[in-house]
Amino acid sequence: xxxxxxxxxxxxxxxxxxxxxxxxxxxxxxxxxxxxxxxxxxxxxxxxxxxxxxxxxxxxxxxxxxxxxxxxxxxxxxxxxxxxxxxxxxxxxxxxxxxxxxxxxxxxxxxxxxxxxxxxxxxxxxxxxxxxxxxxxxxxxxxxxxxxxxxxxxxxxxxxxxxxxxxxxxxxxxxxxxxxxxxxxxxxxxxxxxxxxxxxxxxxxxxxxxxxxxxxxxxxxxxxxxxxxxxxxxxxxxxxxxxxxxxxxxxxxxxxxxxxxxxxxxxxxxxxxxxxxxxxxxxxxxxxxxxxxxxxxxxxxxxxxxxxxxxx
Amino acid sequence: xxxxxxxxxxxxxxxxxxxxxxxxxxxxxxxxxxxxxxxxxxxxxxxxxxxxxxxxxxxxxxxxxxxxxxxxxxxxxxxxxxxxxxxxxxxxxxxxxxxxxxxxxxxxxxxxxxxxxxxxxxxxxxxxxxxx
Numbered sequence: 001x002x003x004x005x006x007x008x009x010x011x012x013x014x015x016x017x018x019x020x021x022x023x024x025x026x027x028x029x030x031x032x033x034x035x036x037x038x039x040x041x042x043x044x045x046x047x048x049x050x051x052x053x054x055x056x057x058x059x060x061x062x063x064x065x066x067x068x069x070x071x072x073x074x075x076x077x078x079x080x081x082x083x084x085x086x087x088x089x090x091x092x093x094x095x096x097x098x099x100x101x102x103x104x105x106x107x108x109x110x111x112x113x114x115x116x117x118x119x120x121x122x123x124x125x126x127x128x129x130x131x132x133x134x135x136x137x138x139x140x141x142x143x144x145x146x147x148x149x150x151x152x153x154x155x156x157x158x159x160x161x162x163x164x165x166x167x168x169x170x171x172x173x174x175x176x177x178x179x180x181x182x183x184x185x186x187x188x189x190x191x192x193x194x195x196x197x198x199x200x201x202x203x204x205x206x207x208x209x210x211x212x213x214x215x216x217x218x219x220x221x222x223x224x225x226x227x228x229x230x231x232x233x234x235x236x237x238x239x240x241x242x243x244x245x246x247x248x249x250x251x252x253x254x255x256x257x258x259x260x261x262x263x264x265x266x267x268x269x270x271x272x273x274x275x276x277x278x279x280x281x282x283x284x285x286x287x288x289x290x291x292x293x294x295x296x297x298x299x300x301x302x303x304x305x306x307x308x309x310x311x312x
Numbered sequence: 313x314x315x316x317x318x319x320x321x322x323x324x325x326x327x328x329x330x331x332x333x334x335x336x337x338x339x340x341x342x343x344x345x346x347x348x349x350x351x352x353x354x355x356x357x358x359x360x361x362x363x364x365x366x367x368x369x370x371x372x373x374x375x376x377x378x379x380x381x382x383x384x385x386x387x388x389x390x391x392x393x394x395x396x397x398x399x400x401x402x403x404x405x406x407x408x409x410x411x412x413x414x415x416x417x418x419x420x421x422x423x424x425x426x427x428x429x430x431x432x433x434x435x436x437x438x439x440x441x442x443x444x
Contacts, residue, residue: 002396017396020367028315091316092341098362099351105358112365116316116346 004032008039011138016111022134023113027127037130040137047136048075049143050242051157053123053183054167056149059193061100062229063167064146068104070235075141079111080104081131082146083124086116093117097146111140123147123154129266132160150183158186159262162255163245165189165238168207170199184210187222188249189241195226195233220248283309317441319370322350322359324387327377332404336372339430343438345370356386364394370437373420375405381414388419400440402433 002021010018026033052060064080071078082097095114104110115125124147135143147157158164166187192204207224223241227234249255291309294300300308321337323330330352340347348366350359363371375383384403391399403415404424412423424433
């Protein structure tokens with residue numbers, strides 16, 4: 001097994017297999033993962049990181065492929081991280097997003113990585129944030145993140161990327177869907193994809209109306225962009241909208257605030273994990289088993305059990 | 313550390329019949345593996361890049377077109393040069409028996425002909441992984 005220093009040096013020179021190996025170490029939470037983060041964290045924050053989310057079949061992969069081609073006109077290196085679901089029964093997965101990106105396969109400036117969500121329910125894999133961080137630190141100019149096909153409240157992507165593009169397609173739900181809480185609230189740019197199909201104008205209009213109904217949470221006015229990855233319509237406008245959001249977020253301080261919020265979330269999650277592990281070690285299996293028996297026998301209630309365990 | 317095995321299932325060349333590839337992809341998935349399916353009409357270079365970028369442990373090639381020797385040679389050589397670790401390469405499809413020793417000499421670990429039960433292929437990959 002190649003050591004972390006060698007992997008990092010090779011990856012910084014662009015050796016694909018080494019970049020990929022680093023990402024696997026992070027994804028599998030192998031013992032070297034913490035070292036890799038320590039050695040790269042200070043170099044993160046330079047890439048343009050954009051997320052694409054939306055229901056299954058809304059055309060995320062195809063749109064990401066089209067937008068990758070356009071970004072490549074100005075960006076030397078673009079990375080794509082595409083997440084698909086793992087089976088809750090076997091843990092296996094079919095990662096099929098690459099198929100839609102086949103026109104990008106031979107572009108040496110593009111690196112595509114598929115991830116299975118491995119049971120995480122927020123639309124990404126647990127390690128996606130850190131995988132994006134590594135790619136950023138390794139010098140990719142643009143990192144595009146594609147979530148699993150989502151429903152109404154998978155919002156993890158908003159804690160990983162700078163700008164969230166939420167895709168919908170013509171005729172997908174009426175104007176009531178558009179005012180529900182949850183995923184609609186994380187959209188920085190709303191995309192009506194497959195706009196070559198009938199009903200695109202109506203869908204865009206419904207979305208625009210929804211946006212004017214209440215007072216917005218932020219000063220940012222979420223634009224609605226119609227795209228068709230099929231014929232290339234709207235892709236330039238979409239990039240312009242993403243750029244505009246990015247500029248606004250920088251200037252208004254929202255980017256910093258959002259990053260701090262994401263970091264707080266991340267650190268708290270790590271802290272909880274560590275504390276729980278420590279606690280489990282300290283309490284030990286024997287004591288836990290004893291207390292469980294007493295709760296089953298009704299000589300102790302569950303709250304009392306926790307008090308007893310923490311007292312020792 | 314036993315993480316889910318990552319398997320690339322690829323169809324090199326010009327035959328567009330990928331039912332077999334999809335069946336084996338599904339069998340690997342049901343065995344708890346993470347399967348990256350490349351789709352049809354792949355070149356050796358495309359497949360090599362996919363295996364490298366995805367840090368795959370296993371590459372399954374499905375070929376019906378008769379071009380197996382060319383593809384096996386090119387892909388095995390490229391992976392030997394560029395991979396950061398050992399990749400298990402297995403092959404399925406229409407593969408004439410006289411060619412099998414040549415395929416193995418290139419670096420294909422095992423060859424599965426038509427009618428092989430998927431469980432046999434899955435077991436082969438599992439045993440390889442367990443032995444590492």
